[in-house]
Amino acid sequence: MRIKPTFAAGVVVGLAAAIGVASMLANSPQQGEVSPVKAFSPRGTYYPNTEDLASNEMRIISCGTGMPNQRPAQAASCFLVELGNGDKFIFDIGTASADNLAALVIPQDYLNKIFLSHLHGDHFGDLGALYIGGLINGRTVPLHVYGPSGDRPERGTAHAVEGLKQMYTWDVAGRKGRFPPSGQEIIVHEFDFRGENHVVYEENGVTIRSWPAIHSLDGSVSYSLEWNGLKFVFSGDTYPNRWFREYAQNADVLIHEAMMPLPYMIEKMNFPVERALFVNTIIHTPPPMVGRVFSEMQPRMAIAFHFFTDFDVIQDMAVGVRSTYDGPLSLASDMQVWNVTKDEITWRSIVFDDYAWSPPPAKWPPPPVDNSIAESESDWILSGRLDYSDIVRQLYERANEQYGTSLQPPLGGN
DSSP, X not given: OEXXXXXXXXXXXXXXXXXXXXXXXXXXXXXXXXXXXXXXXXXXXXXXXXXXXXXXXXXXXXXXXXOSSOBTTBOOSEEEEEXXXXXXXXXXXXXXXXXXXXXXXXXXXXXXXXXXXXXXXXXXXXXXXXXXXXXXXXXXXXXXXXXXXXXXXXXSHHHHHHHHHHHTHHHHHHHBTTXXXXXXXXXXXXXXXXXXXXXXXXXXXXXXXXXXXXXXXXXXXXXXXXXXXXXXXXXXXXXXXXXXXXXXXXXXXXXXXXXXXXXXHHHTSOOOHHHHHHIIIIISOXXXXXXXXXXXXXXXXXXXXXXXXXXXXXXXXXXXXXXXXXXXXXXXOSSEEEEEOSSEEEEEEEOOOTTOOOOOOSSSSOOOOOGGGOOOOOHHHHTTOOOOHHHHHHHHHHHHHHHTOOOOOSGGGO
8 A cells, every 4th residue: 555645735744755755756757758748647736627536446625624714725624525436425515615616627416415514604604605506507416415413403404404495595586497496406314413333325335424423512423435445534523532433443534623733723813712722622623632533543544624724833733643643644725635545545736727617517418497487577677677679689699690599589688
């Protein structure tokens, strides 16, 4: 088994760095003649939609690694897992993470399975953005949301999603009859947060299990995904606990939250000392503690996230984690990728287009739309339209000529 972190990925410390350098040199184009017209191989960065996913391969992408504090540099919690069988799974969809998912230019029909660890905004705050944005960008299938119950019905995933659907009542009504109705559906799969290693998804050779996490209130969970002899573990937010110790064993990739060292919470986030201590050591997992977890679990690759990745913070995070753990380690920032097979794990940065357009549809042609059920403005509102019908008719005529259609403008072209 080889581990190949690249310099572009960020901080690599300890044994993983030495292994990474050796493997990079072994594959360097300097070992032979360099072509003046062909690209170097291997690439030190990942460019979306330029690499096939092997049938035995898992690809993990960090679409959000930050915190509830919004800032442009980091979205909140979100990891995408892509499998060689074609399946894709989203673990958490925190605030601003839908932007990073969009940058991957993946057809929206493939981004329809979301697993929520809990209902803090930084873990599901962009569900609405994916719901509506995915519809506009071509989703034609229902959005499936898997998540835990709460200690009472109004604190569970089903209640949260129902509230989201009510919030978007006006938005969805205005799109009825203009987009495929199946793309407007959200199907909730709520499960008991108390389930221990409970199977919450099993299909196409993929098994996803959940177990309780300890975070803020009853109703947080951690997950494992097993496929093709590989095991992925995602902690969500949690204090170290007996369930994680038991069910996260034998992970190929283990992702665990890690809170920033205490001084940054006090001096940069302006937390009172009492609150900082409580959040850092009781609600979340501080760096030496997550290092202890990694040491006990011994995954092939340990990934820490849920902290700000400023240059000074990430160095102190490394020191804290390394005080109790000396195995392969990634300190994750947004838009990084881990390619995982039984033989090798590679860690790289992602280079993406800030101006990415909508992805192509997964299937063509798209399902038919019943325009007859579309609603519009009232007659009173429509009476306020100015008469620019000449421009409307011209645009229709040009489009018909360019695309071979014979469409007529509605409302008499006004």
